[in-house]
Amino acid sequence: MKGLEGVKQVVVIGLGMTGLSVVNHLQRAAQPLDIKVIDTREHPPGREQLPPSVELCSGQWQMDWLMAADMIVSSPGIALATPQLQQAAAAGIEIVGDIELFARTVDKPVVAITGSNGKSTVTSLVGEMAKEAGINVGVGGNIGLAALDMLAEDHDLYVLELSSFQLETTSNLALKAAAYLNLSEDHMDRYPGGLAQYSTAKMRIFNHTELAVFNREDLATKPATDGCELALVSFGLNAGNADSTERYGLVEHCGEEWLAIAGEPVMPSKDIALVGRHNVANSLAALALADAAGIDREASCRALRRYNGLAHRCQLVAEQHGVKWVNDSKATNLASTLAALNGLQLDGKLHLLVGGDGKGADFSELAPVLATLDTQLYCFGRDGHQFAPLVPQPVMVETMEQAMSQAAHTARAGDMILLSPACASFDQFANFMVRGDTFVELAQSLQHQVGKDS
Structure with missing residues (x-):
């Protein structure tokens, strides 16, 4: 297995789905490896699935294991600034992540995507x-399947979502194309150097790519070429230019707006199944990556017409008495919530549920957007109080369930009850999926109570 030459002892930091994928991958190595796992949680998920030959230390660090390792494979959730990892790095021990192991093994084309939202x-x-084009594709990374688990399926193309955390420990990922979609404040608790440090981590996606796809309406996503021959292409919600990097954009054709490539109309934007202006930009970015991967253009357009998105992303989950309940639990930062609100048109009032773990963010940018909507704000969770100054009369509660109950008794026909919390979920939920699932379950039971106090 490439990249493991001379390696005998490996310590895996963090279990769960990613840690197990690393252990299973290392056990497939040609040479025998002494594999140990450290997880500072007392009862880490996946411990019962560890092979008997793999020793586990849970609830604490085991520094003698770390310092004896030839390689450390660290979970993306563990910051490289953690003192124990800093001590190992100072001793010259290589620290990588699962995506770096994937990079050293994969022998098929890969495209990858990063961005704040x-x-x-x-x-x-x-x-x-x-x-849609009939390609045997593996989709994973920071979404769905762990990257290393996909290698066992021997796909013909891999599409990876990569977080800044994953990119920090990735150095050799060769890509057909890489896209950096946008930059906004997120994970500031992990990046003491602020937005610049966060973006530097994301820029690592371009280190070994044949084509860099960036957002021309967010030039923080454009890589500095510094004289190197990196091919660039951009997407944006304007016409672009056929003779420059601005190939993917919008044009007016036959009296309506069309997606266009190099100025040539491809399909009407209204035919995209995804909802929201931000998803027009997402569709253009996807087209750029699909073209770079050699995916048939007609197949790409068919997919745009039928694919209606992922759960927990502006997902209509209930509608009764003229009130819509929308689950946008994936909005774990300010920019995601701003995207959900941008261009939102309602006949009635917006009942917006916000709060959770704010990750050190400043939410003041929401105020002018909320001022353009007829909004009742419900603030819950650990950092819910940070949203209170944004509107004149916020509703302050402890839990999302309390917020939903109050909204259900206040909402009228034409209103929308929207969970778009702008925060992580970890103060009250295991993850944003559990938060979203809880919202869906409660919405379907509470929808019958809409307007009962009227």
Whole structure:
């Protein structure tokens, strides 16, 4: 197995789905490896699935294991600034992540996507385009399947969503194309150097790519070429230019707006199944990646017409008495919530549920957007109080369930009850999926109570 020459002892930091995928991958190596796992949780998920030959230390660090390792494979959830990892790095021990192991093993084309928002949608959409074209594609990384688990399926194309955390420990990922969708404040608790440090991690996606896809309406996503021959192409919600990098955009054709490539109309934007202006931009980014991967253009357009998105992303989950309940639990940062609100048109009031773990973010940018909508704000969770200054009369509660109950008794026909929390879920839920599933379950039971206090 490439990249493991001379390696005898490997320590895996963090279990769960990713850690197990690393252990299973290492056990497939040609040479025998001494594999140990450290997880500081007392009862890490997946421990019962570890092979008997793999020793586990849970609830604490085991520094003698770390310092004796030839390689450390660290979970993306563990910051490289963690003192224990810093000590190992200072001793010259190589620290990588699962994506780096994937990079050293994969022998088929790969495209990858990063960005503060929209990367799951674009990743899934490119995967759907490939499937529509009859390509045996693997879709995973920071979404769905662990990257290393997909290698066992021997796909002909891989599409990876990559977080900044994953990219920090990735150095050799060769890509047909890489897209950096947008940059906004997120994970500031992990990046003391602020937005610049966060973006530097994301820029690593371009280190070994044949084509860099960036957002020309967010030039923070454009890589600095510094004289190297990196091919560039951009997407944006304007016409672009056939003679430059601005190939993917919008044009007016036959009296309506069309997606266009190099100025040539491809399909009407109204035919895209995904909802929201931000998803028009996501569709253009997906087209750029699909073209670079050699996916048939007609198949890509068919996928755009039928793919209606992922759960927990502006998902209509209930509608009764003229009130819509929308689950946007994936909005774990400010920019995601801003995207959900941008261009939102309602006949009635917006009942917006926000709060959770704010990750050190500043939410003041929401105020002018909320001022353009007839909004009742419900603030819950650990950092719910940070949203209170944004509107004149916020509703302050402890839990999302309390917020939903109050909204259900207040909402009227034409209103929308929207969970788009702008925060992570970890203060009250295991993850954003559990938060979203809880919202769906409660919405379907509460919808019958809409307006009962009227």
